Amino acid sequence: MTEVQNFLNETTSPQRTVKFQQIAQLSTALETRMRQINARPPAIDGKSTNPFVLAAYAELFDVQQLRQVDDIVAAAKVFSSIETAAGRVVEDVIPPFFGWQQVDSPGHTVLSEIDSARVVGDTVELVALKSGPMCINDSMVSQIANAVSNNWIDWSKHWGVDKVRYIVGMNYSTAKNSNKKDWHIVRLSEQRVAAQGVNVSSSCMTPDERRPIASSFFQADKDDKELRVETLQGRALWAHIGDSDDAFLQVCWAMAKCLNAEAVPPGGNYSTGEMREIVDFASRLHVPHVSDAEKQWLVLFARHFVDKLEANEAAGGCLI
Numbered sequence: 001m002t003e004v005q006n007f008l009n010e011t012t013s014p015q016r017t018v019k020f021q022q023i024a025q026l027s028t029a030l031e032t033r034m035r036q037i038n039a040r041p042p043a044i045d046g047k048s049t050n051p052f053v054l055a056a057y058a059e060l061f062d063v064q065q066l067r068q069v070d071d072i073v074a075a076a077k078v079f080s081s082i083e084t085a086a087g088r089v090v091e092d093v094i095p096p097f098f099g100w101q102q103v104d105s106p107g108h109t110v111l112s113e114i115d116s117a118r119v120v121g122d123t124v125e126l127v128a129l130k131s132g133p134m135c136i137n138d139s140m141v142s143q144i145a146n147a148v149s150n151n152w153i154d155w156s157k158h159w160g161v162d163k164v165r166y167i168v169g170m171n172y173s174t175a176k177n178s179n180k181k182d183w184h185i186v187r188l189s190e191q192r193v194a195a196q197g198v199n200v201s202s203s204c205m206t207p208d209e210r211r212p213i214a215s216s217f218f219q220a221d222k223d224d225k226e227l228r229v230e231t232l233q234g235r236a237l238w239a240h241i242g243d244s245d246d247a248f249l250q251v252c253w254a255m256a257k258c259l260n261a262e263a264v265p266p267g268g269n270y271s272t273g274e275m276r277e278i279v280d281f282a283s284r285l286h287v288p289h290v291s292d293a294e295k296q297w298l299v300l301f302a303r304h305f306v307d308k309l310e311a312n313e314a315a316g317g318c319l320i
Contacts, residue, residue: 027257042077124159133173136181149192256297263292
């Protein structure tokens with residue numbers, strides 16, 4: 001696991017001023033793009049709200065006044081509406097910041113299942129960015145697998161290369177938390193290219209005595225063209241896009257720096273599970289040049305990229 005303590009110490013050291021400046025630039029780019037989000041407040045109109053859910057929530061949490069309902073609905077619905085817009089912010093800002101080309105094309109076209117691209121040697125790397133671990137459904141699995149199997153040769157021609165690497169990327173979370181639909185895109189893509197007569201040189205399924213062992217990728221080739229399809233989640237995705245193991249921490253810190261935040265004291269009671277652990281974890285990060293508020297928000301964001309928080313004092317700091 002990347003050590004947050006070391007990341008912050010190294011990034012704020014005089015020898016790493018370039019990296020610190022890059023994170024500040026990414027923060028500015030994110031803040032500018034986030035301010036363009038149009039977050040409209042919901043209405044009580046039978047479309048934005050569910051009366052049965054309101055009644056159940058009011059009973060479970062002892063809601064007595066409509067003023068409380070107003071606050072709850074506004075927070076929940078605006079939060080939900082921002083999720084889609086935030087995914088677009090990621091596409092617009094982060095991969096281009098790390099040198100990737102943004103691919104913006106109409107739906108149901110050759111390039112419509114690609115968000116970002118770059119050419120590395122004789123390979124074009126293509127990424128489909130997905131908002132989170134539970135956002136892919138069966139229809140999307142089939143649609144993306146069709147796009148891969150039908151278009152990968154055209155993709156190689158479009159970018160003038162012989163090798164295509166297609167990545168289904170989760171913006172955050174981990175392989176453990178995924179609903180596995182991203183992997184089923186890999187599996188179904190393999191099946192469909194194989195049915196077209198493409199040679200599968202490395203399968204995403206390895207036979208075993210009890211049950212097949214799943215792999216996160218497959219590789220195939222036809223004539224002088226080669227294809228690799230895989231899935232990467234959260235930390236691994238940004239490590240690849242940013243060409244750095246700590247790229248996800250760079251993104252998390254850039255987002256934390258966007259905020260006009262105030263620190264909360266360690267301890268206390270929270271309604272959200274693990275929030276207290278996040279605050280306490282951040283309090284153990286000894287980095288004088290970084291504010292307590294930034295450390296708390298950084299850890300809050302980084303928690304979404306790992307399966308658990310770990311404190312390892314023997315290693316000289318706190319690990320994520």
